[in-house]
């Protein structure tokens with residue numbers, strides 16, 4: 001198949017707020033610096049649904065969504081040296097070009113390599129064109145540099161994190177987004193210390209990964225916050241020590257956390273909801289003098305955060321994270337190895353399994369059930 005177009009099945013997002021359409025598409029061969037992969041498993045992330053719901057200012061249609069996957073390299077384009085046919089890779093929406101001239105890749109302070117960010121946001125490959133066409137020969141946009149709701153996709157070489165071939169791709173796909181993000185927010189972005197106090201707003205997969213990361217970092221008080229109290233059991237198993245449902249307390253939840261549950265607030269707080277009001281609550285219950293609040297959730301187009309500047313004047317810090325600050329090609333293989341050694345269990349995140357890319361709409365329905373953390377679709 002190398003060098004030739006591949007015809008395969010994919011789920012196409014034709015329009016905002018409409019179900020995905022199962023279609024036969026053509027995937028062109030990889031150009032220079034690109035890699036064509038067979039997608040073995042794709043997990044749904046809420047960001048896919050956010051874009052499908054028309055809430056993403058960068059959302060484009062028709063497109064192929066999906067960005068949390070495990071793949072096998074089918075063929076490589078000219079000049080590709082870091083991966084070869086048969087390698088197992090996790091697509092990374094935050095690439096890592098590793099060039100000596102890339103001040104972001106060279107800096108230990110960030111993972112935000114901008115090498116292909118502008119074309120990625122425009123739904124095309126770095127040369128400005130798409131590799132996907134529909135049965136009428138019309139172009140389909142890429143998404144987040146991944147587009148893994150397809151049997152085959154094309155990635156930039158710098159977006160391919162090569163992992164241990166013995167690791168099961170239907171689990172390792174989780175390291176492509178949500179789980180890595182939650183862990184990295186704690187370990188990299190905030191560098192939570194032993195004996196810290198932590199509050200986690202939103203106990204979906206991302207929030208639970210924050211709890212898991214905080215427990216591993218030695219946090220001694222971990223407050224789980226969710227409007228769905230059904231989320232508390234698993235949060236407790238993963239290390240949360242205290243719980244609050246904002247619907248069940250009088251007044252703003254930040255006053256309950258900084259006032260009743262604690263005297264001065266919490267050392268580190270994390271928004272894992274994407275709700276800008278929750279982001280405010282998380283900032284305002286961070287500890288006077290030194291509390292750090294990290295935005296992880298992705299807010300709908302047009303929504304903005306606000307607080308009284310006095311909250312910052314009195315020592316709180318507002319920060320955010322993309323992919324948990326992990327440098328993707330360097331760090332995803334490390335997370336996979338930690339998982340394989342038993343140090344970093346992830347099975348509890350997979351609540352739903354489906355077979356066949358055509359089942360992706362059913363997986364989306366499952367994700368909306370309130371009981372789903374991650375739904376994995378094996379292709």
Ligand code: NAD
Pocket residue numbers: 045046047050177178181201202203204205206207225226227228231246272273274275278295296297298299321322323324372373
């Ligand atoms: P999810 O929908 O599974 O979890 C969200 C949780 O928040 C749910 O348990 C829900 O009950 C709870 N919630 C909703 N409103 C709330 C409120 N007002 N107060 C408290 N809890 C509330 O989502 P997820 O997959 O865990 O993702 C969480 C967020 O992180 C999403 O916005 C997603 O787009 C974003 N995300 C960001 C990154 C990044 O790199 N920054 C990566 C992955 C996901």
Ligand code: AHE
Pocket residue numbers: 045046047048056057058117177298321322323
């Ligand atoms: N496209 C949106 C923002 C979406 C967004 O913030 N994406 C996160 C990853 S969410 C993964 O589930 C991110 O890392 N963003 C950094 C980046 O470079 O995209 C918008 O507002 O335009």
Ligand code: ZN
Pocket residue numbers: 045046047048067068177178
């Ligand atoms: Zn995601």
